[in-house]
Amino acid sequence: MRPEDIPGFFATRAELDAERYVELDVTFECAGDPLHAAAALCSEQSTTQWSRVGTDEDFRPRYAARIVEFDATPRPAGFSYEIPNAPSGSVHACRVTIAHPHGNFGARFPNLMTSVMGEGMFFAPGIPIVRLEDIRFPASFLAEFAGPKFGLPGIRERLQAYERPIFIGVIKPNIGLPPAPFAELGEQALLGGLDIVKDDEMLTDTPWSPLAERAALLGAASARAAAATGVPKMYMANVTDEVTRLPALHDVAVAGGAGCLLVNSVPVGLSGVRLLAAHAQVPLFGHFPFIASFSRLPRYGVHSRVFTRLQRLAGLDAVIMPGFGDRMMTPEREVLENVCACLEPMGPIKPSLPVPGGSDWAGTVEGIFRRLNTVDFGLVPGRGVFGHPMGPAAGAASLRQAWESIALGRSLDAHAAAHEELRSAIEFFGR
Amino acid sequence: MRPEDIPGFFATRAELDAERYVELDVTFECAGDPLHAAAALCSEQSTTQWSRVGTDEDFRPRYAARIVEFDATPRPAGFSYEIPNAPSGSVHACRVTIAHPHGNFGARFPNLMTSVMGEGMFFAPGIPIVRLEDIRFPASFLAEFAGPKFGLPGIRERLQAYERPIFIGVIKPNIGLPPAPFAELGEQALLGGLDIVKDDEMLTDTPWSPLAERAALLGAASARAAAATGVPKMYMANVTDEVTRLPALHDVAVAGGAGCLLVNSVPVGLSGVRLLAAHAQVPLFGHFPFIASFSRLPRYGVHSRVFTRLQRLAGLDAVIMPGFGDRMMTPEREVLENVCACLEPMGPIKPSLPVPGGSDWAGTVEGIFRRLNTVDFGLVPGRGVFGHPMGPAAGAASLRQAWESIALGRSLDAHAAAHEELRSAIEFFGR
Numbered sequence: 001m002r003p004e005d006i007p008g009f010f011a012t013r014a015e016l017d018a019e020r021y022v023e024l025d026v027t028f029e030c031a032g033d034p035l036h037a038a039a040a041l042c043s044e045q046s047t048t049q050w051s052r053v054g055t056d057e058d059f060r061p062r063y064a065a066r067i068v069e070f071d072a073t074p075r076p077a078g079f080s081y082e083i084p085n086a087p088s089g090s091v092h093a094c095r096v097t098i099a100h101p102h103g104n105f106g107a108r109f110p111n112l113m114t115s116v117m118g119e120g121m122f123f124a125p126g127i128p129i130v131r132l133e134d135i136r137f138p139a140s141f142l143a144e145f146a147g148p149k150f151g152l153p154g155i156r157e158r159l160q161a162y163e164r165p166i167f168i169g170v171i172k173p174n175i176g177l178p179p180a181p182f183a184e185l186g187e188q189a190l191l192g193g194l195d196i197v198k199d200d201e202m203l204t205d206t207p208w209s210p211l212a213e214r215a216a217l218l219g220a221a222s223a224r225a226a227a228a229t230g231v232p233k234m235y236m237a238n239v240t241d242e243v244t245r246l247p248a249l250h251d252v253a254v255a256g257g258a259g260c261l262l263v264n265s266v267p268v269g270l271s272g273v274r275l276l277a278a279h280a281q282v283p284l285f286g287h288f289p290f291i292a293s294f295s296r297l298p299r300y301g302v303h304s305r306v307f308t309r310l311q312r313l314a315g316l317d318a319v320i321m322p323g324f325g326d327r328m329m330t331p332e333r334e335v336l337e338n339v340c341a342c343l344e345p346m347g348p349i350k351p352s353l354p355v356p357g358g359s360d361w362a363g364t365v366e367g368i369f370r371r372l373n374t375v376d377f378g379l380v381p382g383r384g385v386f387g388h389p390m391g392p393a394a395g396a397a398s399l400r401q402a403w404e405s406i407a408l409g410r411s412l413d414a415h416a417a418a419h420e421e422l423r424s425a426i427e428f429f430g431r
Numbered sequence: 432m433r434p435e436d437i438p439g440f441f442a443t444r445a446e447l448d449a450e451r452y453v454e455l456d457v458t459f460e461c462a463g464d465p466l467h468a469a470a471a472l473c474s475e476q477s478t479t480q481w482s483r484v485g486t487d488e489d490f491r492p493r494y495a496a497r498i499v500e501f502d503a504t505p506r507p508a509g510f511s512y513e514i515p516n517a518p519s520g521s522v523h524a525c526r527v528t529i530a531h532p533h534g535n536f537g538a539r540f541p542n543l544m545t546s547v548m549g550e551g552m553f554f555a556p557g558i559p560i561v562r563l564e565d566i567r568f569p570a571s572f573l574a575e576f577a578g579p580k581f582g583l584p585g586i587r588e589r590l591q592a593y594e595r596p597i598f599i600g601v602i603k604p605n606i607g608l609p610p611a612p613f614a615e616l617g618e619q620a621l622l623g624g625l626d627i628v629k630d631d632e633m634l635t636d637t638p639w640s641p642l643a644e645r646a647a648l649l650g651a652a653s654a655r656a657a658a659a660t661g662v663p664k665m666y667m668a669n670v671t672d673e674v675t676r677l678p679a680l681h682d683v684a685v686a687g688g689a690g691c692l693l694v695n696s697v698p699v700g701l702s703g704v705r706l707l708a709a710h711a712q713v714p715l716f717g718h719f720p721f722i723a724s725f726s727r728l729p730r731y732g733v734h735s736r737v738f739t740r741l742q743r744l745a746g747l748d749a750v751i752m753p754g755f756g757d758r759m760m761t762p763e764r765e766v767l768e769n770v771c772a773c774l775e776p777m778g779p780i781k782p783s784l785p786v787p788g789g790s791d792w793a794g795t796v797e798g799i800f801r802r803l804n805t806v807d808f809g810l811v812p813g814r815g816v817f818g819h820p821m822g823p824a825a826g827a828a829s830l831r832q833a834w835e836s837i838a839l840g841r842s843l844d845a846h847a848a849a850h851e852e853l854r855s856a857i858e859f860f861g862r
Binding site for chain 1: 476477478479480481482483484485490493494512513514515516517518534535536537539540541542544545546548549550551553554556559603604605606607608612616631632633635637638639671672673674675695697698699700702703705706718719720721723724725727728729731732733753757758759760761762789813814817818819820821822823
């Protein structure tokens with residue numbers, strides 16, 4: 001790029017029709033002139049060559065991505081990460097906002113991903129380290145998506161569960177247990193107080209646990225538990241599979257009595273999620289496999305909240321995400337950002353239920369609630385319910401008792417004195 | 432995990448039926464006991480709880496992922512990357528091979544991704560830094576996939592192009608140019624010597640360049656170029672879109688005369704690629720958007736060759752990948768590994784044409800050929816053809832002249848003396 005080409009990739013917001021652009025917050029580290037690098041970042045993700053040879057034309061005014069915010073700071077220490085074949089030169093850390101014309105790709109997930117987190121973002125000359133931090137959509141773009149069919153309000157209504165978190169449990173042993181004993185464990189946990197029992201994200205339709213059989217058994221189990229307790233209960237069936245099978249597995253699971261479904265968002269692709277959401281007759285929960293592979297390092301890749309926003313847009317009624325706690329290795333701020341991305345206003349798109357998960361049990365409930373400062377979340381323990389020494393019903397009860405103690409403003413230990421399941425959980429998991 | 436639980440996640444290869452396992456090469460850095468961390472890595476991606484409470488059972492012998500190779504070295508300097516909320520303790524760098532039972536997930540891409548690069552891989556206690564380096568499949572697993580319908584041999588046959596690289600060009604300006612002048616540029620480049628002209632990976636079916644119109648114009652252009660030159664010529668149409676539209680866009684493009692198709696693999700999802708490949712009547716090329724987001728850092732994420740193998744398995748006849756050259760910031764060794772993943776034996780799965788790309792022009796051809804040491808590759812310049820000062824026909828000719836110089840064993844400069852297009856390319860791009 002010649003120096004005279006650089007201004008064509010910069011603009012002020014006042015010059016642009018906001019409805020024609022998505023905005024991208026990007027941080028990057030570059031070698032050499034940061035203005036040149038920023039212009040190249042825009043060019044590579046849009047008009048890499050903006051005129052024919054020998055023709056007086058310029059496609060940039062309408063089609064170029066443009067920098068609308070720019071900040072650069074020298075980094076005398078060099079790049080944050082050692083990258084083989086990184087360019088040499090003096091290093092700057094930059095923070096920019098790019099206005100990218102969405103007419104270049106349209107309201108389609110694969111096309112959006114290609115343009116805003118594809119070759120152009122990760123192979124701009126001089127920029128070995130780059131991270132897409134956030135994305136914002138104008139109303140005209142959001143209007144092209146249906147979003148969640150049920151959303152947080154629809155899940156609450158179906159469960160008749162208001163002004164409290166949603167209690168979900170991952171049935172364990174997760175892999176290897178045949179459908180009949182698996183359903184038995186699920187029924188116990190529903191009777192003990194869970195709203196929803198779910199398949200592990202790795203448990204799908206397999207020869208040793210066919211989804212049709214599992215869903216029928218757990219559908220019947222959740223109906224019995226609902227009848228016994230007088231409140232709605234759900235089984236969440238994991239329909240993750242090749243995209244061609246998603247609608248049929250949805251039908252099998254719902255026919256069996258599944259009250260909601262689980263799908264692994266990035267593995268099936270956001271486009272697969274959208275396809276399933278269009279077909280869904282029950283709420284859809286998304287799980288987070290693979291997202292950490294590009295979101296954990298603070299200065300490279302794509303921030304996880306970008307994928308939370310895209311999952312909500314794709315139609316997930318609930319988004320399971322890495323939560324608090326040592327095992328999840330996720331900064332508290334990032335968990336909060338992802339929860340906000342589910343709940344905050346997004347034009348006509350309904351809010352999704354955020355489900356921050358990770359090795360939870362009765363003793364972690366209060367910490368989650370205090371940090372989130374809302375009852376609009378789901379809890380999703382596995383071993384915290386199904387590894388409880390008194391069994392799954394007690395594991396479920398211990399969670400509800402933990403919530404009662406919060407609702408009553410009583411300390412967990414004081415409440416445990418009168419509740420054996422909670423006391424046992426503290427003794428077993430609290431060590 | 433208790434110390435006595437650790438051995439259940441280790442095995443020797445002799446103890447295991449190799450046909451029941453995929454093998455994963457993994458590097459990681461952990462805090463604390465590396466044997467404990469390795470066992471946790473296996474547990475988290477398979478049997479996270481291997482018995483019911485109070486039941487004497489153990490699902491590990493059949494369902495657990497197990498360490499079959501293990502090596503650990505202390506890292507007194509600590510973790511390679513600063514990770515917020517990383518565990519504390521003495522750090523080891525480890526290299527392991529995991530045998531993971533593929534019956535847990537089956538021959539399905541979303542299920543495979545969930546199990547071998549999902550929550551279990553990236554959220555194992557004590558392991559903040561982990562990278563899936565490679566994957567190997569047994570014959571019984573490969574047999575479940577169709578792989579490429581045409582593959583490298585099929586592409587050569589359709590083009591009648593043997594014992595030389597395949598010359599492909601990305602038509603530029605890539606974004607904004609209407610179909611008619613776009614097709615005109617493509618036709619010139621085909622007449623000048625390209626085998627294939629292609630859409631940019633960001634150019635899809637858009638209101639300002641509808642695929643039906645573009646494919647019909649370029650189908651006719653490639654037919655005319657074939658008639659004029661007496662050799663087959665192809666237009667590669669980019670059908671990337673929501674998965675529900677892939678078969679219809681395939682049909683539109685092929686009806687218009689596209690000789691092959693482009694799809695962005697990770698954005699549409701490997702499952703979407705498999706769906707399209709099952710439907711395809713012409714060779715399918717895959718492009719690499721998003722892969723760098725999880726593969727660039729040497730010690731974290733997923734190595735790009737894993738996705739090259741998966742793309743081949745999903746049925747791509749050709750895999751476009753980051754190639755040599757400063758802009759691509761990809762170590763030479765990684766390019767070679769990805770080329771090998773396309774060409775090396777893979778049971779009944781045909782080889783795919785590797786297309787290492789990145790800011791190529793006539794002057795980079797010899798370097799690519801010498802490094803790869805094979806003629807089985809594709810070249811995919813953009814500006815190197817369409818930014819040539821004498822126009823696209825000359826740009827294409829300059830590439831063919833560069834290849835002639837190699838075939839004749841003559842230096843590029845000597846050959847350029849008698850070939851104006853090559854001379855002009857050297858003057859313009861070689862500065």
